[in-house]
Amino acid sequence: MWCLLSGFDSSSSTQHRSDPLVKPLMEPCIFIILSLCFCVLIRRFFFSRRIKPTTPPGPSHIPIISTILWLTKSFQIEPILRTLHAKYGPILTLHIATTPVVFVRDRFLAHQALVQNGSLFSDRPKALAVAKIITTHQHNISSASYGATWRTLRRNLTSQMLHHSRVKSFSGIRTWVLHTLLTHLKSQSQSNNSVRVIDHFQYSMFCLLVFMCFGERLDDGKVRDIERVQRQMLLRFRSFDILNFWPRVTRVLLCKHWEELLRLRKEQEDVLVPLIRSRKQKQSKEEGVVSYVDTLLDLQLPEEKRKLNEEELVTLCNEFLNAGTDTTSTALQWIMANLVKYPHVQERVVDEIREVLGEREEREVKEEELQKLPYLKAVVLEGLRRHPPGHFVLPHSVTEDVVLNDYLVPKNTTVNFMVAEMGWDPKVWEDPMAFKPERFMNDEFDITGSKEIKMMPFGAGRRICPGYNLALLHLEYFVANLVSNFEWKVPEGGDVDLSEKQEFTVVMKNALKVHLSPRI
């Protein structure tokens, strides 16, 4: 073909015209070229008309009114989405905000978006009025746009706080927190037939994260103060959604609500700023452990070419404390609830621990021993699959127009991925609503979903939770030691109710209450 086409080279055209062999070859050649051009034109014409992708389908809406209606239903969005996905397929659009929001339910599409096209799907939506206050204009990891500031903040957290040796340096504090927790539970179990455990779990996680954040063992009262200001903001956060809707108007009409938001933020600053300042002074004397605040004090914002100010430090400490406490204590409660409900699973964990402890008198499972406990790991993974603390990842946003499953997702669209639905997919998980840790016993499970997503309690791709290893360590360490030290049972006349309630994370609607007997 190449030699035939070269016959059209102008420099050699005279020679070809005189060649008797060339003329019969040229005619079919021209015909073929013209046919090809025609085909290309036809294809372009039809493709541009027929397959120009449309945005993902969804129910029709009336501007403003639909948004207000959705605001009132935001707490029950999951069952509605389930029905809508059955009708419209694995990807759909809802008009629940001022701009359309896309929901993805399918694990293959999630992999395509978050892992294979990670650079396009890793942005966050622009902060609305309330989030601007809480995140000091997106100066934290979870809300920062996909760019240099996000990269700097995230790299600081992963390389300075979450790498293996730094995590190991906090093992003493984990042992101390565990002993405090066991002592509290023991004293409660002596006077009560039924102990509500979530408050103890939350307090323990705060003790751990507060130490990592500020590098100090604070007294009980101070930790409880931090817990109070953090949790009240967390629990009230969703109720402030309404303020985002036309902020200029809500500032007048809902001024009390605005005042409350500002008051909660101010309370956080009042509690956290003295701790940050005290760390600043200690840092100049170069004392003791490296805390999260220490790593932030020297950090330069690459775009603004300046250090973080005090408000931004509060925002980042707030993120660190919330991300590591609420999620983990929620997951811990769900896992323990299943161990109470299914005593045969609890017994199997205890048997596995007994083998590892051998003849040892004391019942403490050490961190280094966790890797010898595959069934315990399976229990934790099954807990995260069946009861992921977040039923959605944080909202993502796309940096340019992109086609997903033949649908157009326009630039800046918010995209949500349905974590719980993926972990409950009956095509992947047999009997998905049952609690069966055995399903994780055969292979090493890749929680990051880099090759394939089967569940994603920590998300996947570039925005995957950077704290997933720390979270797994905390869960395994506490579950192991809680069952090793106590027998966990349903109290007389009680029950384990696995109903859910949406708070910041999805928590047990009726908090777990247990009867604890020390194991001898």
Ligand code: HEM
């Ligand atoms: C059981 C415990 C935890 C669960 C289930 C969890 C889950 C998640 C999920 C689903 C995301 C959103 C991912 C996305 O948007 O695609 C996330 C983000 C994040 N998590 Fe976690 N997390 C846990 C513990 C932790 C801990 C211990 C830390 C650190 C101390 C942490 C820090 C963060 C941060 C900073 C982000 C934002 C990442 C970014 O936007 O780049 N998390 N987490």
